[in-house]
Amino acid sequence: MSKSEFIVIGAGLAGAAAAWQLAERGHAVTVLERTTPANSQGSSHGSARIFRYAYPSPLYTSLVQRAKRGWDALEAASGRQLITPTGAVDFGEVRSPARIARVLEDAGIDHELLSRDAARERFPQIAFDTDVLYHPGAGVLDAITTVETMLALAEATGNAVVHPNWEVSGIERRGAGFEVRSTDGTIVTGAKVIVAAGGWLPHLLADLALPSAFLESFPTLEVRQEQAFHLPWRDADAAGNSYPAWPSFIHKRSEFETYGLPGGRDAGFHGQKLAQFNGGPTLPSALDQDGQIRPEMRERIIRYAEEFLPGAIPEPYAETTCLFTNAPNEDFLIDKAEGIVVVSACSGHGGKFAPLLGEFAADLATGAGTVPSEFRVAAFASGKASIAEFDGAKV
Structure with missing residues (x-):
């Protein structure tokens, strides 16, 4: 059994960004990935995703501008060009x-x-x-190189460790923290959990120790x-x-x-x-x-x-x-409930926001900040999640 302050489930763009942000802030982070980071079975593989500012939603356009500052910082820290x-x-x-x-x-x-x-x-x-x-x-933007870069920077701080081939079977609450179990019986414990599992989230959702009221409001x-x-x-x-x-x-x-x-x-x-x-x-x-x-x-x-x-x-x-x-209406879904942060879905256009998604996840997990209300579970439950005139597109 190993212990960490924060546990990140999923090493795609969102999970890697969350680990990088937390590690840079001095927090101990364990990243659990069911196969390998940015693997071909998920949403963050390959070298080509669109980076663009063009949205009919002022909210999303403004968030791209914020994300670009994160991309600039990531490129400066790594010495790599990640956006062509x-x-x-x-x-x-x-x-x-x-x-x-x-x-x-x-x-x-x-x-x-x-x-x-x-x-x-x-x-x-x-x-x-x-x-x-x-x-x-x-x-x-180069998705797989971005994931590799963020994880390498996180590990270079000495605050992060990445476990590949670690398939999560469920989470249980243990006192003030959590116990994350793998399918082979291995256990990792931590104070907070960030779930960035992408397409595996529907399969995992019932086993994540989330409050029943939160699950009842969670969108399909x-x-x-x-x-x-x-x-x-x-x-x-x-x-x-x-x-x-x-x-x-x-x-x-x-x-x-x-x-x-x-x-x-x-x-x-x-x-x-x-x-x-x-x-x-x-x-x-x-x-x-x-x-x-x-x-x-x-x-x-x-x-x-x-x-x-x-x-x-x-x-x-x-x-x-x-x-x-x-998620409904192609919005993002980013929220927290009793020590667990969920960063999914990104609705097919989240790649360009990767550094900002990590910032959102880290802020929610540490209590340092929040996210737009449109991305919270309550907005979907109330039918208010749709951004006016929004139409998304793949990143």
């Missing part, structure tokens, strides 16, 4: 570029509204069907096995020297929402990562994933590329799945 600048474009009749532009204007974020023709001239690889919002401050989470495809760029040379000539994009139509971004290592630096937002099959929890690509989704993405991406060859050369864990 690419710029981003938003378009589609449902996306409403003009509405997002007003939010960015109020936040003081550099952006342009382009006509469809002007956007096609600047970005001929994309066949825009509406006016376009462009903001140059967007980029692509939807786990999806998303499907992502890498398409080669037509103008990329053999060395992939076009990277990252493409911007990331979000295209939202009444039919469905699509997002794309330069694939980084995930695509050998010569292709675009493309997916339908919340297009994958729903699962009871992460335990039920099969990692299989659905042929109908592949065909849908190919048809989309043929229509809207003249700069890409509509023949996927790599495919992958990734879990989204969605």
Whole structure:
């Protein structure tokens, strides 16, 4: 049996960020990961997630600005570049570029509204069907390197230890603290627990020693096995020297929402990562994933590329799945109850907020701060969790 001040369950982006924040503040932290940090069965694997400021919600845009300060601090502390600048474009009749532009204007974020023709001239690889919002401050973040970096910095303080291949079976209250059990009988004890289990949360929820009133108010989470495809760029040379000539994009139509971004290592630096937002099959929890690509989704993405991406060859050369864990209305769910902090769900767009999610978790666990009321369980229970005019997109 080992003892720690704080126990973090899950070593994805949110869990690693929480461990980093706590360790930097001088707290003893134990991180428990069921396999390996940022493994391919979760939501934080791979090298390509969208970093963007473009939200129709002023709240989320302001939180990205706060998160960016955390990214800057993380890059400075590690000496690693974790976000590659690419710029981003938003378009589609449902996306409403003009509405997002007003939010960015109020936040003081550099952006342009382009006509469809002007956007096609600047970005001929994309066949825009509406006016376009462009903001140059967007980029692509390296998820797995970010997780590795945050955990390494946490361990370097001497305050954190990471246990891979440690599958949690449940939590029990012991006096003023907690006892976390593994499936093999190993026990870790601590004063506070942070649960950042992503798609495994629905499976674990009943065994986390949470108060019954909290559980009764907890919203139903939807786990999806998303499907992502890498398409080669037509103008990329053999060395992939076009990277990252493409911007990331979000295209939202009444039919469905699509997002794309330069694939980084995930695509050998010569292709675009493309997916339908919340297009994958729903699962009871992460335990039920099969990692299989659905042929109908592949065909849908190919048809989309043929229509809207003249700069890409509509023949996927790599495919992958990734879990989204969605709270109602695509909001975040971050709350605490009697010594346990829950940081999930991030609803498919949490990657860009990683340093801030860690700050929120650490603040709740230590009592140093709070989180927006919209992310608390009570907001979902009262039906007030929805952010006005919010429409999320994968990170």
